Amino acid sequence: MCNQSVGLIQRAVEEVGISTVSITLLEDITRKVKPPRALLVPYNLGYPLGEPNNPELQHAIIAETLALFECDEESPILKVSQQREEK
Amino acid sequence: MGMPFLRELNPIIRFFMRFYPGKEYNTTPHTPLRIPLNECKVALITTAGFFLDGQNPFELNDCSYREIPNSIQTDKLKGGHKSSAYDEQGIETDPNLAFPLDRFRELKAVGKISSLNHRHFSFMGSITKPKSLIENTAPEVAQKLKTDSVDVAFLTPV
Numbered sequence: 001m002c003n004q005s006v007g008l009i010q011r012a013v014e015e016v017g018i019s020t021v022s023i024t025l026l027e028d029i030t031r032k033v034k035p036p037r038a039l040l041v042p043y044n045l046g047y048p049l050g051e052p053n054n055p056e057l058q059h060a061i062i063a064e065t066l067a068l069f070e071c072d073e074e075s076p077i078l079k080v081s082q083q084r085e086e087k
Numbered sequence: 088m089g090m091p092f093l094r095e096l097n098p099i100i101r102f103f104m105r106f107y108p109g110k111e112y113n114t115t116p117h118t119p120l121r122i123p124l125n126e127c128k129v130a131l132i133t134t135a136g137f138f139l140d141g142q143n144p145f146e147l148n149d150c151s152y153r154e155i156p157n158s159i160q161t162d163k164l165k166g167g168h169k170s171s172a173y174d175e176q177g178i179e180t181d182p183n184l185a186f187p188l189d190r191f192r193e194l195k196a197v198g199k200i201s202s203l204n205h206r207h208f209s210f211m212g213s214i215t216k217p218k219s220l221i222e223n224t225a226p227e228v229a230q231k232l233k234t235d236s237v238d239v240a241f242l243t244p245v
Contacts, residue, residue: 002134002212002244004109005220009132009210011116012225013240016233019120022242032111035242036118045173048243049190052181058190065241069120076115 002045007033021068023048023061027078036075037068042085050083057083110217120239127238130204131155132228134212135178135185135245137164145211150219152228155207161188172213178245185245204237212245 003026010020014036021037024030025045030038041061043050050057064081071077120127136145138153140163145151155164164182166175178185188207194200208228214220232240 005134005210005212005214005217006132006242006244008110008217008221009134009225009228010240010242011112012221013132013229013232013242014116014118016226016229017118018229018232018237018240019118020240020242023244025244029109032109034112034115036115046175046245047177047184048245049184049187052177052184055183055190055193058183058187059193062187062190062194062241066124069124069239075117 003029004033007035007038010035010038019069021065023065024078030078034076037071037077039065039068039079039081041081042083110221122238124200124239125198126201128202128204128236129191129200129239129241130232130235130237131186131188131191131207132210132240132242133186133208133245134210135166135182135243136211137166137182137186137209139163139165148214148216149211150214150217150224151211152224153209155186155188155209157188157203157205157207159188161186173245185243187241187243191241200239204232204235206231206235208232 003024006022010022014020024038024040027040049061068077142153161182166179183189
């Protein structure tokens with residue numbers, strides 16, 4: 001339920017006037033919790049940023065996540081990552 | 088699209104997640120980012136259950152949190168979130184996988200963000216009774232970030 005906890009905390013932080021963005025591994029849970037901006041990544045639980053010791057991939061996922069701030073769609077925004085499933 | 092990776096989980100967890108009702112909301116809070124990222128102060132939040140030497144480990148269904156100073160070395164983080172739902176090897180090898188502090192330091196170094204907050208926050212995952220999280224600890228952390236004048240919070244599950 002990590003993904004639910006992230007969404008719940010994200011909602012609380014956004015509510016005090018701080019812009020937030022998150023990564024999710026579980027689409028259905030995030031669709032229910034409706035945090036303002038989330039990137040759905042194609043990895044197993046435990047691997048939200050793809051691979052350990054792979055800074056290049058981790059940066060690519062972070063960049064995709066931060067790019068959600070530029071998305072002018074109405075929130076909740078849930079985008080699917082462009083990364084391919086590696087595992 | 089459904090839950091694409093549910094097939095990867097063990098049958099007990101899969102059964103539980105299918106019937107766990109979860110929280111459901113109809114609305115979404117929204118705070119637009121009004122300044123460019125390269126002018127933003129950023130804080131990280133993880134639910135990987137990381138903690139440091141001298142801090143209490145997390146317990147099951149623990150809605151509390153640990154403050155992680157920005158100055159720490161990421162290899163000093165201890166993994167607290169033991170769960171049969173996922174493979175912990177990745178975050179034990181590289182905490183950046185679920186708490187990308189080194190990556191954000193690199194973003195700061197190249198000027199993509201302005202600064203990192205002096206503290207970040209670590210929560211436990213697998214919280215099936217999130218009442219205290221919703222009513223107490225999540226709003227408390229939100230207020231701390233507001234006090235710190237944080238512009239952006241980046242959240243990662245595990």
